[in-house]
Amino acid sequence: MKKLNIFVVIAALLFGLNATTEAQITEKPEFGKFAITGATIHTVTNGTIEGGVILIDGNEIEYVGNNAKITNEYTRIDASGKHVYPGFIDGWTSLGIVEISAVAVTVDNAELGDFNPHMYAFTAFNPHSASVPVTRVSGVTTVLSAPSSGIIAGKAAVMDLWGYSPDSMSVKKSGALVMELPSSTGGGWWDDRSEKEIKEEYQQEIDEINEFFEKARFYDRMVKAYEADPSGKTKPDFDPRMEAMREVLAGEVPIAIEVSREQEILDAIEWTKSHEGMEFFLVGAEEGWRVAEEIAEAGLPVLTTTLYTPSRDYDNYQRPYQNPGLMAEAGVKVAIVSDDTENSRNAPFEAGYAAAYGLGQEEAIKALTINPAEIFGVDDKIGSLEAGKQANLFISDGNPLQPMTKIEQVFIKGYKIPMDSRHIQLYEEFLDRDAVNK
Amino acid sequence: MNLRENKMKKLITLFILVAFGFTVQAQEKGSVLIQNATVITVTNGDLEDTDVLIRDGIIEEIGKDLRAPRGVETVDASGKFVMPGIIDAHSHLNGVDINEARNPVTAEVTMEESVDPNEVGIYHALAGGATTIHLMHGSANVIGGQGETLKLRYGVSQEEMKFEDASRTIKFALGENPTRVHGQGNGVQPRTRMGVEQVVRGHFDEALDYKRKREAYLEAKAEFDRRGRGTPPVPVAKNLRYEVLNDIIEGEILVHCHSYRADEILMLMRVFNDYGVENYTFQHANEAFKVAPELAKNGAHTSVFSDWWAYKFEVYYSTAYNASILNANGVVNSINSDNDQLLRTLNHEAAKVVRYGNTSVNDALKMITLHPAIQLGIDDRVGSIEEGKDGDVVIWSGHPFDIYSKAEMTFVDGTKYFDLANDADDMRIHINPGTEFEDGSNFRRIVDNREEDACLQDTFILLGEQSAHNHN
Numbered sequence: 011m012k013k014l015n016i017f018v019v020i021a022a023l024l025f026g027l028n029a030t031t032e033a034q035i036t037e038k039p040e041f042g043k044f045a046i047t048g049a050t051i052h053t054v055t056n057g058t059i060e061g062g063v064i065l066i067d068g069n070e071i072e073y074v075g076n077n078a079k080i081t082n083e084y085t086r087i088d089a090s091g092k093h094v095y096p097g098f099i100d101g102w103t104s105l106g107i108v109e110i111s112a113v114a115v116t117v118d119n120a121e122l123g124d125f126n127p128h129m130y131a132f133t134a135f136n137p138h139s140a141s142v143p144v145t146r147v148s149g150v151t152t153v154l155s156a157p158s159s160g161i162i163a164g165k166a167a168v169m170d171l172w173g174y175s176p177d178s179m180s181v182k183k184s185g186a187l188v189m190e191l192p193s194s195t196g197g198g199w200w201d202d203r204s205e206k207e208i209k210e211e212y213q214q215e216i217d218e219i220n221e222f223f224e225k226a227r228f229y230d231r232m233v234k235a236y237e238a239d240p241s242g243k244t245k246p247d248f249d250p251r252m253e254a255m256r257e258v259l260a261g262e263v264p265i266a267i268e269v270s271r272e273q274e275i276l277d278a279i280e281w282t283k284s285h286e287g288m289e290f291f292l293v294g295a296e297e298g299w300r301v302a303e304e305i306a307e308a309g310l311p312v313l314t315t316t317l318y319t320p321s322r323d324y325d326n327y328q329r330p331y332q333n334p335g336l337m338a339e340a341g342v343k344v345a346i347v348s349d350d351t352e353n354s355r356n357a358p359f360e361a362g363y364a365a366a367y368g369l370g371q372e373e374a375i376k377a378l379t380i381n382p383a384e385i386f387g388v389d390d391k392i393g394s395l396e397a398g399k400q401a402n403l404f405i406s407d408g409n410p411l412q413p414m415t416k417i418e419q420v421f422i423k424g425y426k427i428p429m430d431s432r433h434i435q436l437y438e439e440f441l442d443r444d445a446v447n448k
Numbered sequence: 449m450n451l452r453e454n455k456m457k458k459l460i461t462l463f464i465l466v467a468f469g470f471t472v473q474a475q476e477k478g479s480v481l482i483q484n485a486t487v488i489t490v491t492n493g494d495l496e497d498t499d500v501l502i503r504d505g506i507i508e509e510i511g512k513d514l515r516a517p518r519g520v521e522t523v524d525a526s527g528k529f530v531m532p533g534i535i536d537a538h539s540h541l542n543g544v545d546i547n548e549a550r551n552p553v554t555a556e557v558t559m560e561e562s563v564d565p566n567e568v569g570i571y572h573a574l575a576g577g578a579t580t581i582h583l584m585h586g587s588a589n590v591i592g593g594q595g596e597t598l599k600l601r602y603g604v605s606q607e608e609m610k611f612e613d614a615s616r617t618i619k620f621a622l623g624e625n626p627t628r629v630h631g632q633g634n635g636v637q638p639r640t641r642m643g644v645e646q647v648v649r650g651h652f653d654e655a656l657d658y659k660r661k662r663e664a665y666l667e668a669k670a671e672f673d674r675r676g677r678g679t680p681p682v683p684v685a686k687n688l689r690y691e692v693l694n695d696i697i698e699g700e701i702l703v704h705c706h707s708y709r710a711d712e713i714l715m716l717m718r719v720f721n722d723y724g725v726e727n728y729t730f731q732h733a734n735e736a737f738k739v740a741p742e743l744a745k746n747g748a749h750t751s752v753f754s755d756w757w758a759y760k761f762e763v764y765y766s767t768a769y770n771a772s773i774l775n776a777n778g779v780v781n782s783i784n785s786d787n788d789q790l791l792r793t794l795n796h797e798a799a800k801v802v803r804y805g806n807t808s809v810n811d812a813l814k815m816i817t818l819h820p821a822i823q824l825g826i827d828d829r830v831g832s833i834e835e836g837k838d839g840d841v842v843i844w845s846g847h848p849f850d851i852y853s854k855a856e857m858t859f860v861d862g863t864k865y866f867d868l869a870n871d872a873d874d875m876r877i878h879i880n881p882g883t884e885f886e887d888g889s890n891f892r893r894i895v896d897n898r899e900e901d902a903c904l905q906d907t908f909i910l911l912g913e914q915s916a917h918n919h920n
Contacts, residue, residue, distance in 0.1 A: 109758070110758055110759070110760060110761055110764055111758075111759050111760070112624075112759060112760035112761065113760070113761050140758065140764070141758060317789055317793065318789055319569065319572060319788050319789050319792070320572070323568045323876055324873065324874040324876055325873060325874075326871065326872075326873040327571065327572045327575045327792070327871075327875075328575075328871075351758070351759075352757055352758035352759065353755060353756065353757075355755075356755070359796065359851065362796075362851035362852075363793075363851065365851070365852070366851055366852045366853075366854070409851075411851055412799075412850065412851050413796045413799035413800045413802075413803055413849065413851060414799050414800075414802045414803050414809075414849055415803065416803060432765075432767065433757075433767040433768050433769055433804070434767075434769070436737065436765070436766070436767040436769065437737075437767055437769035437772070437773060437804075437805060440737045440738055440740065440773050441769075441772075441773050441776060441805075442776075443738075443740065443741060444741055
């Protein structure tokens with residue numbers, strides 16, 4: 011009887027969700043040649059152009075400047091008095107791989123096992139998540155969707171928020187390898203281990219991680235040696251985990267290390283020093299301001315947020331807001347992220363707080379555009395308004411870091427996106443619900 | 449009856465404090481003259497280049513070129529904005545315990561003695577322009593405990609934080625939380641939304657029966673005592689839970705009901721109409737927009753998040769335009785935090801109501817000032833800048849909806865509790881040496897904002913660790 015009930019519940023849940031998790035946007039995007047005129051263009055990498063022109067041809071930006079000849083082939087969009095920015099990049103979210111965090115069957119960001127470099131967020135990314143349109147109409151055109159579990163959770167994917175398949179949405183399938191290091195300090199008052207035990211356990215876990223990387227390097231050398239000259243050698247057995255580490259070892263895919271406290275950050279810096287040849291960045295670093303010089307010296311970029319309560323009760327209330335600015339001042343490359351799923355669209359307001367508390371407007375915009383693009387190694391494609399880059403951009407009626415500003419039109423990979431989402435559809439349906447009877 | 453009990457408790461507290469040699473401070477009522485500001489009155493438009501005189505905790509005069517009475521400090525607020533202190537109709541900021549989760553109905557329980565006046569988050573909230581919070585019981589039970597409205601007078605005692613003479617409130621909860629905690633977690637009704645309705649109706653009916661029997665008994669007892677002979681009546685024992693439920697039915701307690709789906713909102717309105725309950729607010733109410741006309745017709749209020757959705761199934765079909773739709777349909781709506789971080793930035797949460805649905809700036813401002821005040825029954829005292837109201841005001845460096853604006857001074861009863869120019873790092877009042885030391889081991893989990901809310905705090909004992917992560 012009990013079993014039956016569980017089946018009924020699961021079946022009902024699956025049926026319900028299958029029938030309804032599709033984002034029902036019926037309007038089609040436009041595609042082709044567009045000329046956006048009259049706007050203040052915030053190129054991010056080449057300054058601001060007043061009353062400029064952006065030409066879009068297919069997937070790409072064709073021209074940015076104020077001296078373009080616009081032929082009849084172009085659909086003109088008058089954006090006088092408006093602003094154009096590169097599409098914002100939310101560099102840390104579980105958008106697409108988590109639909110409803112409290113409903114386990116819709117949560118695909120945490121595979122079992124401690125070492126999973128061969129798990130790809132790309133694979134589980136649901137192009138039809140209701141959160142995708144909700145996010146993109148807010149000006150966030152691209153996300154890094156990151157798994158989270160164990161020590162190595164898998165690979166985060168850089169995804170554009172338009173398309174019908176992960177393949178068509180992917181900017182970079184392997185955006186980062188997601189990793190969490192053990193803690194060398196106690197876990198708080200409930201942690202009753204002695205200092206010696208804590209140290210020993212930490213060392214043990216670090217040794218285990220180092221051994222994994224050692225094995226990966228050995229595998230990489232073995233495969234390379236075989237590929238260079240197979241004669242007289244046995245072909246090494248294929249190992250999906252080790253294979254997935256090769257692009258990381260080659261420095262093509264950065265390792266994202268999740269840290270929060272001062273000591274975790276210092277431990278992470280120390281650990282990266284013993285692993286040369288790879289790229290790293292930190293995620294979280296809520297206490298980054300305490301060791302900003304050390305992070306800068308280690309050359310580690312940081313992905314962080316601002317809207318959280320101070321990490322320690324004796325810290326000033328502004329520290330979370332100031333953290334990105336203080337790190338940037340020390341020379342750290344900072345990206346601002348949402349660290350959220352369905353409200354990935356709030357990343358600009360996180361950046362707004364950073365801007366107001368030391369980072370400044372221009373750097374805050376960079377922290378949502380070119381900085382994350384560079385950190386993930388996709389700055390040749392996105393992150394600024396430059397000819398030859400993907401046409402990911404939006405038109406707004408003001409400063410996009412302001413909560414009252416409206417995003418009026420979004421382009422992703424040249425597609426003029428329907429400004430529609432579940433939230434907007436519900437608004438239109440229910441604003442005057444009984445109009446038909448009036 | 450309860451009032452007398454309240455007074456008794458106050459007397460006892462006073463006695464204890466005096467007996468142990470503490471000085472009991474009278475609530476500090478301050479005076480200040482704020483000059484040349486843009487005054488956002490909320491009820492009477494924005495007044496340019498205007499002064500606000502607060503005397504002994506009360507707004508005495510609003511006008512131009514006011515003169516400071518002798519000894520009253522003046523603050524030059526040229527180029528700055530003054531607005532009423534922000535009111536959060538849904539908070540667990542400094543609750544010691546949040547959920548008495550062992551029964552689907554715990555109306556007798558109250559947050560009154562569950563207030564931590566030393567929580568440093570109170571100061572953080574002041575720094576975000578908040579001056580009053582509604583400290584609520586959690587959402588584990590269909591009929592939970594009574595709430596406590598607090599003024600954020602940081603540094604005073606538990607008793608002195610209380611908003612004097614605020615209306616009594618109580619928490620109700622519908623949907624996933626009570627059905628998960630009791631039905632799924634404990635094998636007790638309600639397991640479904642059907643059960644939730646019957647828990648409310650059943651307890652109201654029992655309470656009415658109790659009242660009838662109790663009153664008959666008291667009458668008979670009085671009669672017996674008067675006559676001094678005959679058979680004494682069979683006693684009907686006093687039952688505090690039923691007493692509180694009767695107070696709800698009689699309109700002496702404002703109901704604040706945790707709810708999400710449109711159907712359960714309609715259900716409770718039907719039930720309340722059957723029992724004559726008026727003056728209630730649906731908390732969270734993510735699907736309230738679907739039944740906005742019914743809410744307006746019943747005079748029901750709502751208190752919602754600006755944009756939270758999709759974190760659990762019952763908020764999957766909701767929209768950030770909720771507040772704007774409710775406002776356009778004439779529902780008195782507030783924006784709440786239910787979260788210690790959001791409480792620090794409620795001004796910008798309200799600004800999103802302008803973004804999503806073009807609500808006017810002043811209407812959006814009402815959602816964090818006048819409207820929550822109405823919902824808590826304190827709008828005669830706070831929620832707008834009007835002569836005669838309490839001196840709970842905030843001076844902002846710019847318009848409070850601008851992301852670059854900072855609260856510079858926050859006053860409660862005319863007393864300055866936050867001053868950006870004199871803002872020390874460590875603002876703790878009470879330091880617990882057992883849990884707070886330098887290496888950051890007391891680090892708060894901050895990666896997911898929602899892990900900070902407390903709607904289901906204290907229920908994990910029933911459900912195991914998993915529930916500790918599913919809040920709201």
